[in-house]
Amino acid sequence: MSLKAAEISAFRASDTPYKKADAKGLYLEIFPNGSKLWRWKYRFAGKEKRLALGAWPDVTLAKARQLCEAARATLADGADPGLERKRAKATARISAANTFASVAAEYIDGKMVGEGRAETTLAKARWFLDLLRPAVGDLPISDVDPQMLLAPLKRLEARGNKETAKKVRSFASRVFRYGVATGRCKADPAALLQGALVAPKARHYAAILEPGKLGELLRAVDAYNGNPITRLALQITPHVFVRPGELRHAEWSEFDLDAAVWRIPAGKMKARRAHSVPLSPQVVALLGELRAMTGGGGYLFPALYSPRRPMSENTINVALRRMGFGKDEATAHGFRATASTLLNESGKWQPDAIERALAHGDSDAVRGTYSRGQYWEERVRMAAWWSDYLDRLREGGAVIPFGRAESNKK
Template identity: 55%
Template sequence: MLTVVQIKALKPREKAYKVADGKGLYLAVQPSGSLIWRVKFRYHGVEKKITLGHYPAIGVKEAREKLEEARELLLGGVDPVAVKAQAKLQAEIAAATTFSVVADEYIMKMELEGKSPATLKKARWFRDLLDPHVGRRPVASVTPHELLAALKRLERKGHHETAHRLRAFSGRIFRYAVSTLRAQHNPADILRGALIAPRVKHHAAVLEPVKVGELLRAIDGYSGRIETRIALQLAPHVFLRPGELRKAEWSEIDLGAAVWRIPAAKMKMGQAHVVPLSRQVMDLLHKLRALKNSGGFLFPAFHTSLRPMCENTLNVALRRLGYGGDEMTSHGFRAIASTLLNESGLWHPDAIERALAHSDRDHVRAAYHRGAHWAERVKMAQWWSDHLDQLRDGAEIIYPQFGSA
């Protein structure tokens, strides 16, 4: 058996040669001077050899241990060469199946499932946030420590909400990797509770009825672009999300049936939404139609009809009217509707939730309530528009008092 002294004394020759250690283990001395451990054996009568590694990276003791592992495989009827090839293939697959590769595949799956462009854009943004930290790591090898370090970087910058959402997004990627047999664990699950809980931040909104009336009068007096004024006038009546409103297309509006059908791809929750249109909304739509803008958008961008108005347009208009960002936002029209409709006590909470396009996790229940509350929603839409007119005109509004003695 070879000793370290004997190995160090080996000199390269013009051609490679072998120096035996025993039991089929030998050192191959290369003309370059490198020393390679190899094992020669027979499998079903065929002579084979397997490379264990270079000396001194693989020492004498470790080479002999690897020899015994190979002999145990042979005793069990297993070819060590095949085992090594399988391990190498698995390592190559793992190295190629990085977190970013799996994330891209998952986002493509989301797209094929009909998720909205906004949802896909946010998913790609989350992927880009994680890419510098774990993007090139094999998805099966990412540890909770690595993921936590990436999340803590955001947390230290004060981005608590983003850190929480990023953990949730990464969890979906790891669950997908597990379900497609490319990982065994979800390190994001272990990190539940590890991050600072973000403070709940509500969209600023004017909620007192008198102040709502003042807001509506201010909107009617908006002196900017007509399309922007009409969008602001429509917003409190239909209380859609700002993106759903500004991206509206005439193909979605059925003026004859007085309904607005928004496809699932445009909705945050990924479910088609139908809005009953009051007389006031119909009047505004007819005024908008009379502008005869080219293109299919109700509210085209200022310089081109190929795109809808900018996402900041309505908020900028509110600032021009004197409403600061901590007082009123374009998203706040939904809060006004939700608050005052619920305070009225006249409408079923589920009808209000459906009007706000809030998703119901119970799909059977959601399907039932979509149909069960349609008639009520039609009545509620007209009542709400009439109520907004009363507030705008300064009429005194008396809400019923429930639970009083």
């Protein structure tokens, strides 16, 4: 006799479990603790088996019968309903581990960390993931299509964050390529969106390109009355013209002051290639002064409140503002443009040597950490000349217009 919904609540617990049959092998089992579980009894390959269908009252009588009929249909198709359920659960577990967010986290914490990427680069990657997470984070990576990915990118674009949208798309593309390589998806839908976003305008960092104005800035740096470590960072920056992040994350272990060279490992460089910087006598002297302050271990420019962290990325720009140079006049990154422009205008140095000094298309990783390859000797002479030239500007000496006839191609 089939069960009735109204009588199920009247079944009371006893000292031992007991069963109340419904129909077609479906029954309710009542346990001493009062719980009531639906089960279905069936036979497969000559063996009697049980399939749990859920607990009453979450699973009502009507729902239990529906589940029973679905299991009976699976059995009629020649499959074991219990085994099929185990397979479905295993597939769900695998899918959960293969969501876009989980694969992206694996890419960041495994591949990027393993490659020695800078902490700022890792932080940006995690931020990019957070921007994508609401739209596609919980979806299996193999199910994400271009339209799903385009939606959050367009929202960033609509808020005026065109550069961020471009970088997030690029990050997603790297995650998908990693997913393809590790067998979690078959294609990179982000690659199809390259033409779907508005191209951001090229970003130009404010830089002083007039020698007389540069001399004024250098004198202001010498008179800077803020943190002495910040002053030294400001004094060294124009001489080495590396990227601000590369200077902030510089560590004493990378410097050989006797050989007058700074060897930056690949993990700290934008192009992921090791880069070497020749140090002029002026820079070596400034580094000696700095080492007396910081002790010669860890970061050259530690954060004010934690020596285990580098100086804030805003420190140099804030100091420039304190000295009266607006953001449309001078920036930490702009010192690279200053050096590039004035070195090229001098006519003394091969353009390729200047590009190598700026780590544009740098081949140091191939030629070794000493960078004793093409243009190195010229770069050593150029570093010394550039520091001498900055000294003349700082001292307020006469500024002689550069000519292009003279060329140093020794």
